[in-house]
Amino acid sequence: MRQVASVIFIFVFSNIGAAFKADVSSWVSLTYPLSEKTPVYPGVYDPLRINPEKSAATDEWPGIPAADGTYVAFRFIEMYEHTGTHVDAPSHFCKGCKDEADLTWEELTGPLVIINVREIVKNANSSSFHLQAEHLHPFVEHYGPIESGSFLFINTGWGDFYWTDGEKYAKEPACLGESAVDWVLEHAPDILGLGIDALAPECGDNKSFRLHTTMLPRGQLIVENVKSSGMDQLPPKGSYLMMFPMHLKGGTGSPVRMVAVRDSSAAPRLSLLALLSLFFNTFASYLK
Incomplete structure (x- = not known):
């Protein structure tokens, strides 16, 4: 019996992430x-600015040790x-x-x-x-x-x-x-x-x-x-x-x-219902 309980424990907690999964369609x-x-x-903050001199979008960037045509892009952004x-x-x-x-x-x-x-x-x-x-x-x-x-x-x-x-x-x-x-x-x-x-x-x-x-x-x-x-x-x-x-x-x-x-x-949270559902589904799959 102890062995069965251990197996169920392992199955439940190895799959517990499923109970946390959020339905983003409602976000x-x-x-x-x-x-x-x-x-x-106005009069307080300057607009966001992208500094082109400190930004890059190139396949010849000298920061890459082997300039073999690898593309790289990044931007330097200034904002409040x-x-x-x-x-x-x-x-x-x-x-x-x-x-x-x-x-x-x-x-x-x-x-x-x-x-x-x-x-x-x-x-x-x-x-x-x-x-x-x-x-x-x-x-x-x-x-x-x-x-x-x-x-x-x-x-x-x-x-x-x-x-x-x-x-x-x-x-x-x-x-x-x-x-x-x-x-x-x-x-x-x-x-x-x-x-x-x-x-x-x-x-x-x-x-x-x-x-x-x-x-x-x-x-x-x-x-x-x-x-x-x-x-x-x-x-x-x-x-x-x-x-x-x-x-x-x-x-x-x-x-x-x-x-x-x-x-x-x-809202994303681990509910008691989700835990119970996960437990019984795992237990049923073990019995099969």
């Missing part, structure tokens, strides 16, 4: 690719940490607070709540739109409160201009006005982080960056330039967010590859 990308056309915060779809670490607005490399998986993943105000912004037909509390509050009346330990993303639809009109996207954004900032701080005080499809959540006339100076010192994250069309594919509640930043030591932020799982129950 939605919330990240824009990086390029030299990536919009950046806060470029493209990126996450702000607490140290961005808080001296001595946690930097990007110290963020844990528990801080980078969690349930995702999305408030979609795309139609409100579109119908306003304005070059710039300041969202107010009255635009956000109907969400909690319809879907209930924003749970603690979740991420709150706001879909303004402004990402439609991300590639087509970078100047409009950067200089005339949809953003959170003062009453909307108050609403977020009151109705979502214990969230893991706030995201928006703009260069910053606060409007440009909010010189105090109140969300940054309030949330980041608390250890909450801010995610900017979230992909609007990705959020369009997600429900108001029930999806699960996963962020994969660059892991920069001392980083105040980082470009991030970010995906949401449409059904939070399908």
Whole structure:
């Protein structure tokens, strides 16, 4: 009997990876690719630049000992940490607070709540739109409160201009006005982080960056330039967010590859059901 148990143990744990396999068909990308056309915060950051003098794409590169026609390509890229779809670490607005490399998986993943105000912004037909509390509050009346330990993303639809009109996207954004900032701080005080499809959540006339100076010192994250069309594919509640930043030591932020799982129950995890299924399937195959 002990021998049989040992064989089953070996079979189960040699195949346990199968129980971790994720169904990526339910994953939605919330990240824009990086390029030299990536919009950046005006007056603060320079655009991403690819240095041609330090880049190469050749089959005659002298760095290869035997220049026998082997092709090699690489690029030297210069950019600020806060470029493209990126996450702000607490140290961005808080001296001595946690930097990007110290963020844990528990801080980078969690349930995702999305408030979609795309139609409100579109119908306003304005070059710039300041969202107010009255635009956000109907969400909690319809879907209930924003749970603690979740991420709150706001879909303004402004990402439609991300590639087509970078100047409009950067200089005339949809953003959170003062009453909307108050609403977020009151109705979502214990969230893991706030995201928006703009260069910053606060409007440009909010010189105090109140969300940054309030949330980041608390250890909450801010995610900017979230992909609007990705959020369009997600429900108001029930999806699960996963962020994969660059892991920069001392980083105040980082470009991030970010995906949401449409059904939070399908997020990668080893479930009891998967373990039981694996055990009995292995046991049945052994009996054969």
